[in-house]
Amino acid sequence: MTEAPAPAALRGDCANCFGLCCVALPFAVSADFAVTKPAGKPCANLQQDFRCGIHTRLRDQGFSGCTVYDCFGAGQKVSQVTFGSKDWRQAPDTAPQMFGVFPVVRQLHELLFYVTEALALEPARPLHPELRLLRDETEALTLLGPDALAALDVGAQRQKVNALLLKASSLVRGNPGKKKNRRGADLMGARLRKADLRGADLRGAYLIAADLSGADLRTADLIGADLRDTNLAGADLTGAFFLTQPQLNAARGDSVTKLPKALVRPAHWG
Structure with missing residues (x-):
């Protein structure tokens, strides 16, 4: 082995x-x-x-x-x-x-x-x-x-x-329903402020410059999601999985954005 x-x-x-x-x-x-x-x-x-x-x-x-x-x-x-x-x-x-x-x-x-x-x-x-x-x-x-x-x-x-x-x-993720299947979706610039995305499948989704401020992303699958310039201010990513530090580094957040334990708040978030 x-x-x-x-x-x-x-x-x-x-x-x-x-x-x-x-x-x-x-x-x-x-x-x-x-x-x-x-x-x-x-x-x-x-x-x-x-x-x-x-x-x-x-x-x-x-x-x-x-x-x-x-x-x-x-x-x-x-x-x-x-x-x-x-x-x-x-x-x-x-x-x-x-x-x-x-x-x-x-x-x-x-x-x-x-x-x-x-x-x-x-x-x-x-x-x-x-x-x-x-x-x-x-x-x-x-x-x-x-x-x-x-x-x-x-x-x-x-x-x-x-x-x-x-x-x-x-x-x-369990069974969050078909509405939360956003796999590979084009969500560039989408207005998803305070959206309930618990358990969502966001694998490979294009979230460039999307507004996810205050969104609930607990237990969401974020593998390969493009988070460049995504607004995560106040969002809850507790339990979000397959999320990498480079993805976070590409996004925008703030002091109250909740992160998975293994990841750190990027310095440029302030």
């Missing part, structure tokens, strides 16, 4: 990463990024020690996109395990493969994050044995060598995990 990853292993640890998200990933000038950078080129703000030179000023400098990204611990896994602590500057021949493998491991770690959370959901207890097996299987995939990771069909693993997460979601 593969040892289960500790919660800290599923959070980005920049001190043990070779700045992979700052090099491997591309971004285009937009409201989220001040400049355009192609994949494989180091960001101009990346320092020699692989740390960001403007980390505390990212939003002010036009890089808010960086503040809502999390590798789920894939950066340190690829840096320290997959490539045995040999960085791409010391061994430039490893760079193309390292940058190609990083997004693969990131997807696997994201799946591990959701499966790990599902294992903490009491109503999903009947599925826990299956979830543990899938967690161990996914963790084992993250430990493959670079060549095997590069050839891995992550989509197939995602389908397996998603099928079980859907079952877990159903058990947690």
Whole structure:
């Protein structure tokens, strides 16, 4: 049996990463990024020690996109395990493969994050044995060598995990009624102030700039929901699940927004 990853292993640890998200990933000038950078080129703000030179000023400098990204611990896994602590500057021949493998491991770690959370959901207890097996299987995939990771069909693993997460979601949400099935819905700019969304299925919903101030989102499934600029002021997200810190970081809230215990109030909320 593969040892289960500790919660800290599923959070980005920049001190043990070779700045992979700052090099491997591309971004285009937009409201989220001040400049355009192609994949494989180091960001101009990346320092020699692989740390960001403007980390505390990212939003002010036009890089808010960086503040809502999390590798789920894939950066340190690829840096320290997959490539045995040999960085791409010391061994430039490893760079193309390292940058190609990083997004693969990131997807696997994201799946591990959701499966790990599902294992903490009491109503999903009947599925826990299956979830543990899938967690161990996914963790084992993250430990493959670079060549095997590069050839891995992550989509197939995602389908397996998603099928079980859907079952877990159903058990947690209960039977809230068809009106609360907003899966994949286009709710951009929607006025949902003080809406009763308890137990709602908001998987993959587009909630960009939506007004959810004062809304009741207890036990709502928020996996993959786009919360960019979503107004969560005064909203109750107690018990909302499959919600990530990057999703919260992309939203707007206030001092009375109620959050799940595992998440922290973003600094820019004030």
